[in-house]
Amino acid sequence: MPVSATTRRTGARSTTPGTEPGPTSAPIPGPHTAPRIDVVLLGVAVASVSFSAPLIAATAAPALAIAFWRNAMAVGVLTPVALLKHRAGLRHFGRRPLLLALSAGALLALHFGLWLPSLRMTSVASSTALCTTTPIWTTLLLRMRGHRPPRMVWAGTLLAVAGVVILTGVDLTLSPRALAGDALALGGGIAAAGYVLLGAEVRRTASTTAYTFICYSTTALILLGVCLASGVELGGYDATTWVQLAALTAVAQLLGHSLFNRVVATLGPSVTSTAILLETPGAALIAALWLGQQPPVAAYPALLVIMAGLALVVRASRSA
Numbered sequence: 001m002p003v004s005a006t007t008r009r010t011g012a013r014s015t016t017p018g019t020e021p022g023p024t025s026a027p028i029p030g031p032h033t034a035p036r037i038d039v040v041l042l043g044v045a046v047a048s049v050s051f052s053a054p055l056i057a058a059t060a061a062p063a064l065a066i067a068f069w070r071n072a073m074a075v076g077v078l079t080p081v082a083l084l085k086h087r088a089g090l091r092h093f094g095r096r097p098l099l100l101a102l103s104a105g106a107l108l109a110l111h112f113g114l115w116l117p118s119l120r121m122t123s124v125a126s127s128t129a130l131c132t133t134t135p136i137w138t139t140l141l142l143r144m145r146g147h148r149p150p151r152m153v154w155a156g157t158l159l160a161v162a163g164v165v166i167l168t169g170v171d172l173t174l175s176p177r178a179l180a181g182d183a184l185a186l187g188g189g190i191a192a193a194g195y196v197l198l199g200a201e202v203r204r205t206a207s208t209t210a211y212t213f214i215c216y217s218t219t220a221l222i223l224l225g226v227c228l229a230s231g232v233e234l235g236g237y238d239a240t241t242w243v244q245l246a247a248l249t250a251v252a253q254l255l256g257h258s259l260f261n262r263v264v265a266t267l268g269p270s271v272t273s274t275a276i277l278l279e280t281p282g283a284a285l286i287a288a289l290w291l292g293q294q295p296p297v298a299a300y301p302a303l304l305v306i307m308a309g310l311a312l313v314v315r316a317s318r319s320a
Contacts, residue, residue, distance in 0.1 A: 038263040042275055045263065048256035050282030055252065056116075057287075059244040062232045063116035064223060066245065067109075069234075071220035073249040074258075075213065082213040089210040097202050101211055104198035105218025107191045112219070113226055115188030121181025128280060130185035132164045135273040135313075137193035142269065149316075153270055156312025160277045163305030167280055192276075196260075196269045203265035212258050274313045277306050 059066055082090060093101070118127045135157045139149050202211050227234055237245075264272045281303040 045259035046278045052252035053283040055248040067112035068223040070249045070253045074253045078213045086210045101214040105215040107195040109219040109222035111191040114184040118181040118184035122178040127185040131189040133189040134192040138273040152316035156309045160306045160309025163302045167302035200264045200269045208262045
């Protein structure tokens with residue numbers, strides 16, 4: 001919910017009941033200003049989105065349909081909460097935050113629309129490695145906006161991405177279809193960086209619920225148009241598929257993505273986007289426990305490398 005003019009001048013937090021405002025100070029937020037609970041919530045978010053890949057792999061529905069339904073179902077859950085408890089915040093959202101939230105929703109739709117089809121065009125390893133370059137683009141975009149990330153942020157970001165490459169590898173080929181898939185995955189990673197940065201900006205003055213409601217609604221509407229235009233089947237699934245879609249929505253979307261939107265206001269986009277890299281080894285370990293798939297030997301050292309990179313980013317953000 002937007003804060004009052006007085007609150008903006010003083011930098012204080014809004015005390016309107018039922019809202020969850022973000023910080024309003026100009027500096028990029030980070031772990032040095034974040035409540036400890038947000039660090040815990042970041043861990044829950046990573047664990048939640050780690051279920052995404054195994055659930056998608058088990059769901060017998062087209063990739064774009066899965067992307068649409070996880071957002072549409074999330075909007076269905078958020079609508080009564082947003083309209084009953086956050087109506088005032090939505091009514092006074094502000095033109096600039098609204099445009100940024102709509103843009104974030106469009107970038108999230110672009111992320112899903114590029115990355116999921118790439119999984120059918122190139123190897124899963126290449127697609128995952130290229131799409132999870134998000135923290136690199138986040139740091140570059142911050143630099144383009146005039147912020148100067150410390151060298152340790154760059155080092156930690158590159159180290160964390162290297163951990164993903166250790167786990168997945170990058171199997172680039174000269175096949176035109178595979179190269180197109182690689183390009184889509186890379187574009188998905190860039191779109192995700194923009195989504196994280198815009199979300200951090202909107203969350204300075206808006207509650208998590210109000211922001212995610214607008215963002216997910218935009219994403220769902222765009223993906224619906226893409227699905228209808230491309231003839232993707234949006235129905236006719238069996239009961240198991242619908243249950244899997246509901247589980248994906250509850251765990252990966254509402255709990256995972258929404259918690260990322262919750263903590264990005266205090267932990268900052270660099271820490272948040274780097275932490276998302278933990279989804280890759282997390283998904284491998286969940287697949288081993290749930291689907292009985294033996295995790296690759298590189299899963300455990302890759303996890304340690306990603307954690308080391310994240311630790312560097314957190315340390316640099318604390319000293320910034």
